[in-house]
Amino acid sequence: xxxxxxxxxxxxxxxxxxxxxxxxxxxxxxxxxxxxxxxxxxxxxxxxxxxxxxxxxxxxxxxxxxxxxxxxxxxxxxxxxxxxxxxxxxxxxxxxxxxxxxxxxxxxxxxxxxxxxxxxxxxxxxxxxxxxxxxxxxxxxxxxxxxxxxxxxxxxxxxxxxxxxxxxxxxxxxxxxxxxxxxxxxxxxxxxxxxxxxxxxxxxxxxxxxxxxxxxxxxxxxxxxxxxxxxxxxxxxxxxxxxxxxxxxxxxxxxxxxxxxxxxxxxxxxxxxxxxxxxxxxxxxxxxxx
Amino acid sequence: xxxxxxxxxxxxxxxxxxxxxxxxxxxxxxxxxxxxxxxxxxxxxxxxxxxxxxxxxxxxxxxxxxxxxxxxxxxxxxxxxxxxxxxxxxxxxxxxxxxxxxxxxxxxxxxxxxxxxxxxxxxxxxxxxxxxxxxxxxxxxxxxxxxxxxxxxxxxxxxxxxxxxxxxxxxxxxxxxxxxxxxxxxxxxxxxxxxxxxxxxxxxxxxxxxxxxxxxxxxxxxxxxxxxxxxxxxxxxxxxxxxxxxxxxxxxxxxxxxxxxxxxxxxxxxxxxxxxxxxxxxxxxxxxxxxxxxxxxxxxxxxxxxxxxxxxxxxxxxxxxxxxxxxxxxxxxxxxxxxxxxxxxxxxxxxxxxxxxxxxxxxxxxxxxxxxxxxxxxxxxxxxxxxxxxxxxxxxxxxxxxxxxxxxxxxxxxxxxxxxxxxxxxxxxxxxxxxxxxxxxxxxxxxxxxxxxxxxxxxxxxxxxxxxxxxxxxxxxxxxxxxxxxxxxxxxxxxxxxxxxxxxxxxxxxxxxxxxxxxxxxxxxxxxxxxxxxxxxxxxxxxxxxxxxxxxxxxxxxxxxxxxxxxxxx
Numbered sequence: 127x128x129x130x131x132x133x134x135x136x137x138x139x140x141x142x143x144x145x146x147x148x149x150x151x152x153x154x155x156x157x158x159x160x161x162x163x164x165x166x167x168x169x170x171x172x173x174x175x176x177x178x179x180x181x182x183x184x185x186x187x188x189x190x191x192x193x194x195x196x197x198x199x200x201x202x203x204x205x206x207x208x209x210x211x212x213x214x215x216x217x218x219x220x221x222x223x224x225x226x227x228x229x230x231x232x233x234x235x236x237x238x239x240x241x242x243x244x245x246x247x248x249x250x251x252x253x254x255x256x257x258x259x260x261x262x263x264x265x266x267x268x269x270x271x272x273x274x275x276x277x278x279x280x281x282x283x284x285x286x287x288x289x290x291x292x293x294x295x296x297x298x299x300x301x302x303x304x305x306x307x308x309x310x311x312x313x314x315x316x317x318x319x320x321x322x323x324x325x326x327x328x329x330x331x332x333x334x335x336x337x338x339x340x341x342x343x344x345x346x347x348x349x350x351x352x353x354x355x356x357x358x359x360x361x362x363x364x365x366x367x368x369x370x371x372x373x374x375x376x377x378x379x380x381x382x383x384x385x386x387x388x389x390x391x392x393x394x395x396x397x398x399x400x401x402x403x404x405x406x407x408x409x410x411x412x413x414x415x416x
Numbered sequence: 417x418x419x420x421x422x423x424x425x426x427x428x429x430x431x432x433x434x435x436x437x438x439x440x441x442x443x444x445x446x447x448x449x450x451x452x453x454x455x456x457x458x459x460x461x462x463x464x465x466x467x468x469x470x471x472x473x474x475x476x477x478x479x480x481x482x483x484x485x486x487x488x489x490x491x492x493x494x495x496x497x498x499x500x501x502x503x504x505x506x507x508x509x510x511x512x513x514x515x516x517x518x519x520x521x522x523x524x525x526x527x528x529x530x531x532x533x534x535x536x537x538x539x540x541x542x543x544x545x546x547x548x549x550x551x552x553x554x555x556x557x558x559x560x561x562x563x564x565x566x567x568x569x570x571x572x573x574x575x576x577x578x579x580x581x582x583x584x585x586x587x588x589x590x591x592x593x594x595x596x597x598x599x600x601x602x603x604x605x606x607x608x609x610x611x612x613x614x615x616x617x618x619x620x621x622x623x624x625x626x627x628x629x630x631x632x633x634x635x636x637x638x639x640x641x642x643x644x645x646x647x648x649x650x651x652x653x654x655x656x657x658x659x660x661x662x663x664x665x666x667x668x669x670x671x672x673x674x675x676x677x678x679x680x681x682x683x684x685x686x687x688x689x690x691x692x693x694x695x696x697x698x699x700x701x702x703x704x705x706x707x708x709x710x711x712x713x714x715x716x717x718x719x720x721x722x723x724x725x726x727x728x729x730x731x732x733x734x735x736x737x738x739x740x741x742x743x744x745x746x747x748x749x750x751x752x753x754x755x756x757x758x759x760x761x762x763x764x765x766x767x768x769x770x771x772x773x774x775x776x777x778x779x780x781x782x783x784x785x786x787x788x789x790x791x792x793x794x795x796x797x798x799x800x801x802x803x804x805x806x807x808x809x810x811x812x813x814x815x816x817x818x819x820x821x822x823x824x825x826x827x828x829x830x831x832x833x834x835x836x837x838x839x840x841x842x843x844x845x846x847x848x849x850x851x852x853x854x855x856x857x858x859x860x861x862x863x864x865x866x867x868x869x870x871x872x873x874x875x876x877x878x879x880x881x882x883x884x885x886x887x888x889x890x891x892x893x894x895x896x897x898x899x900x901x902x903x904x905x906x907x908x909x910x911x912x913x914x915x916x917x918x919x920x921x922x923x924x925x926x927x928x929x930x931x932x933x934x935x936x937x938x939x940x941x942x943x944x945x946x947x948x949x950x951x952x953x954x955x956x957x958x959x960x961x962x963x964x965x966x967x968x969x970x971x972x973x974x975x976x977x978x979x980x981x982x983x984x985x986x
Contacts, residue, residue, distance in 0.1 A: 321469045321472060324468050379877070
């Protein structure tokens with residue numbers, strides 16, 4: 127039985143380690159100053175996909191990412207951990223996409239992939255924090271969706287049972303395949319790179335990367351087709367150009383403000399357990415901690 | 417964080433001029449490249465592969481092993497129903513490394529290994545030890561597989577080696593209550609059973625690191641009626657027979673608490689003979705111990721690295737008298753000396769490992785085909801070099817790990833005495849390193865013949881002939897003077913022709929040779945290095961070693977045979 131899993135993954139600037147040059151004067155993110163990393167919750171999603179792959183015979187895991195040429199790194203990272211391969215959707219037509227245009231482009235690419243049983247992705251990316259792309263892809267493909275997944279409890283060829291992490295507890299739900307699942311950061315961390323897979327796939331490259339690398343390894347790529355990462359441009363997917371890139375993106379940034387904390391809020395508590403407990407409840411409730 | 421990427425001094429060693437030779441020998445001119453999809457294709461590809469895998473291990477060290485170290489030290493392993501249960505963190509560390517497929521790093525690919533040279537393995541050991549010196553034992557015991565690969569039958573190799581690559585744990589079961597440093601006294605009995613062709617082990621082993629391992633290599637007396645080393649053979653026992661091996665207790669130790677030290681009772685445990693009978697101690701355990709001593713070199717260097725980092729970071733942050741304490745000469749001198757001893761350990765560690773790599777590769781090739789006379793001569797030369805440097809490395813690196821851990825606490829002041837800082841754990845963990853796998857005193861016994869035969873002096877003259885940066889010429893002159901002092905001291909001790917006098921002065925002589933060799937290695941590294949990673953340490957270490965050499969030279973010069981008597985105690 128074939129079981130095709132697609133992981134949607136995004137290369138993002140590492141906003142967890144923000145230095146003073148993180149923003150440009152015009153208020154946009156200075157991507158050059160921040161390391162490009164695998165979006166953390168997409169790694170949680172990849173782990174869920176790889177666990178399913180080891181449980182379901184014949185299952186495959188391919189990664190789909192949209193981004194500039196260097197985003198091929200995301201696909202290699204996935205292959206080092208056990209993914210079978212991936213697709214890079216790239217081109218200037220996709221530039222400036224908001225979540226609507228991104229999910230449109232991704233949905234067009236997924237349609238081209240043929241039979242897909244399960245799509246998993248992170249709940250949200252750390253650069254935009256919108257959590258919209260996964261659900262929008264599901265809507266565009268007409269698939270059901272389960273969000274905030276923490277663990278895939280069971281998966282057959284027809285249905286999937288998932289534990290969701292919600293604000294005040296967990297919920298177990300079952301849905302029919304094909305399906306889009308967005309994975310929460312509380313799900314198990316992704317496995318490390320595997321040594322042998324890393325050595326096997328370290329030279330995996332897209333066509334444009336191979337052209338940059340020179341002709342030294344032509345024989346290698348000819349002998350090992352798995353070293354070629356599929357790269358799709360706008361002409362490779364069926365699309366309506368008006369829904370792509372900037373023209374397909376109704377979101378406009380109006381203004382960006384720097385928030386500077388000027389005063390420290392302080393509260394005085396007595397050393398009683400009751401007051402400390404009340405404080406903890408308050409801090410958890412307003413998301414200061416937890 | 418990544419313990420490989422954040423430490424260019426390790427990566428630098430991969431660019432050493434001997435590496436092409438090591439890689440070519442280890443890879444048999446890249447014979448595996450069409451047989452295994454992860455095999456290297458050429459030299460650059462091989463080095464890139466080492467770096468990629470070391471980066472994986474460096475990541476696990478920083479993200480998993482180091483954060484677990486404190487709780488592992490606190491919780492330690494437990495014994496339940498005569499079996500060892502690792503501390504939670506220890507199990508996590510082991511699982512992460514297993515999942516990353518990095519065990520079996522030096523084993524041949526046909527058994528599932530990565531076929532990396534010892535240089536890469538030693539780098540991994542150094543990083544793991546920096547993260548948690550106690551866990552470095554569990555990682556390092558994959559050395560055992562090395563002796564299986566070298567000496568066991570194809571059948572045993574096929575049975576055990578793939579399991580090591582999949583994360584099966586190993587132990588080397590040598591020590592007994594009455595056989596510590598003197599392994600010839602081993603009593604554990606091995607009896608051959610004609611009916612099933614198996615050997616059966618009976619007896620007690622003590623102080624066995626990771627004693628409840630899945631694959632146990634056991635030194636046992638196979639020859640009835642013998643009392644010395646020639647009656648001992650080497651066996652491998654599988655944990656499927658674990659009901660016959662009971663863990664009677666685990667020791668409560670000063671340091672490396674995460675590494676379980678077991679007392680084992682073997683009760684008719686089935687085992688297979690490794691290699692030939694009677695060669696257990698003489699050949700296989702000697703080989704195993706040499707590998708283990710290299711491992712302690714890596715462990716000690718990793719610990720020195722950790723101690724250095726703790727001291728440096730604390731001294732930068734801690735302010736007293738209106739400034740950071742690192743600005744005070746008394747503190748910065750201490751930190752520079754820690755660094756110099758660390759870099760000297762590292763330089764000697766990788767020099768030794770390169771020599772081991774070359775001779776081991778020849779050894780493996782010799783098992784496949786006859787070596788040419790030139791290859792044979794080269795093999796013997798590198799074997800001799802490795803043999804000369806291994807005990808020197810074990811002694812110096814472990815002594816320096818202790819001195820560095822001690823000084824690291826000193827830099828921390830009162831805070832360093834508290835459990836709140838990692839330096840107290842480093843101090844406790846370091847303490848065993850000058851003791852196990854042969855005490856420093858026994859390393860001197862192994863090293864002294866390279867003093868008396870002139871091997872060290874010849875090596876020193878060869879180092880002196882190497883090209884160095886012109887700016888280091890004055891350093892070389894000082895080293896030449898130190899070498900003369902050493903040669904004179906050796907000549908004097910040799911002339912006296914008194915064994916006890918030689919034994920008495922042995923450590924001083926080995927230390928003199930060591931200071932000179934490490935100073936040269938740092939000078940050569942500093943000359944090759946364009947990023948000034950080693951330049952400062954080369955000078956600081958020379959200043960330090962020069963005084964030590966002069967001190968020993970002065971002592972030996974005026975010390976007569978009769979003067980030994982005053983030290984004798986009854």
